[in-house]
Amino acid sequence: MMTTPPRITAAELVEIVGALPGVRGIEPGIGSALRTIDARIRRAGEGAVHYGVVIDPEAGTITLEVGLERGAAPVREIVALLQRTVREAVAADLPPDTVIHVKVQSLT
Amino acid sequence: MTDDTRTPTPEPPETPDDPEETLSHEATLRYQEMIRSARREWTQQEERGDASVQLSSRAMDLIKASVRAEVRHGRQVEMPPTAEGPYSLSELALRTLIRETVDAVPGVRALRSRVDHAEPRGERLSRGRPVRIACRITASRRSRDLPALAETVRGAVLEACERELDLPLPAVDIHIEDLHDDDTA
Numbered sequence: 001m002m003t004t005p006p007r008i009t010a011a012e013l014v015e016i017v018g019a020l021p022g023v024r025g026i027e028p029g030i031g032s033a034l035r036t037i038d039a040r041i042r043r044a045g046e047g048a049v050h051y052g053v054v055i056d057p058e059a060g061t062i063t064l065e066v067g068l069e070r071g072a073a074p075v076r077e078i079v080a081l082l083q084r085t086v087r088e089a090v091a092a093d094l095p096p097d098t099v100i101h102v103k104v105q106s107l108t
Numbered sequence: 109m110t111d112d113t114r115t116p117t118p119e120p121p122e123t124p125d126d127p128e129e130t131l132s133h134e135a136t137l138r139y140q141e142m143i144r145s146a147r148r149e150w151t152q153q154e155e156r157g158d159a160s161v162q163l164s165s166r167a168m169d170l171i172k173a174s175v176r177a178e179v180r181h182g183r184q185v186e187m188p189p190t191a192e193g194p195y196s197l198s199e200l201a202l203r204t205l206i207r208e209t210v211d212a213v214p215g216v217r218a219l220r221s222r223v224d225h226a227e228p229r230g231e232r233l234s235r236g237r238p239v240r241i242a243c244r245i246t247a248s249r250r251s252r253d254l255p256a257l258a259e260t261v262r263g264a265v266l267e268a269c270e271r272e273l274d275l276p277l278p279a280v281d282i283h284i285e286d287l288h289d290d291d292t293a
Contacts, residue, residue, distance in 0.1 A: 029181060033174035037167050070208065075272045076190050083192035102195040105181050107204045
């Protein structure tokens with residue numbers, strides 16, 4: 001089944017995520033970094049992947065790779081805020097059961 | 109006894125018996141062939157003066173930095189999901205949390221920690237939830253009651269895991285490996 005690409009882009013989610021309290025910054029692993037470069041080279045799917053943010057409408061997932069600020073709030077509260085904010089941001093574009101997986105890469 | 113001086117015919121690579129290992133073995137062979145093929149293609153393109161195979165130096169720097177970051181982060185460790193969805197913590201982030209919690213106990217410095225994990229439920233290569241954390245520490249020579257100090261450290265680690273990660277731990281082991289003078293800690 002083909003899924004319509006979401007209108008909101010991964011780059012826009014990067015901005016939203018980076019502005020949240022307790023989030024130190026986007027911190028991609030090798031997987032999303034290579035997927036971003038690959039999308040740029042192929043000029044395909046650039047909206048769905050940006051360093052540290054991968055939107056996969058087929059799998060129904062959004063993966064976020066972030067570094068958090070230590071001590072700003074409990075880790076799980078920052079993560080839940082992040083998930084809630086992203087869910088609201090994509091509400092018009094993706095099904096409500098979209099899984100938002102946060103990978104906390106560092107605490108600094 | 110015969111003296112066979114012929115060059116022996118190379119044996120074909122052995123295929124492992126274990127199905128999982130066989131898959132890994134096949135993936136390795138496919139990866140090696142892909143690299144050989146890419147190298148041949150790129151060499152030919154470069155010989156023709158075709159610059160399309162060159163990544164910008166910025167892209168190369170990003171790839172190198174992300175490889176270094178991946179090594180630094182280690183694997184992802186599964187955590188109990190929040191009310192909003194799943195999340196995981198890198199081994200680096202978990203170690204940071206443990207080390208800073210231990211260091212915050214007066215008279216104590218963290219040396220190293222080891223985490224035992226349950227079986228992972230999610231992504232391949234991820235680690236399951238922590239089931240046991242072992243902390244090796246050094247204590248101040250001024251500490252009068254080392255067992256009580258170890259208990260304080262254990263409580264601090266348990267409390268941090270519960271507060272920060274909503275992670276109830278069945279076991280935290282504390283091993284006092286050394287004593288330090290306060291001015292050198």
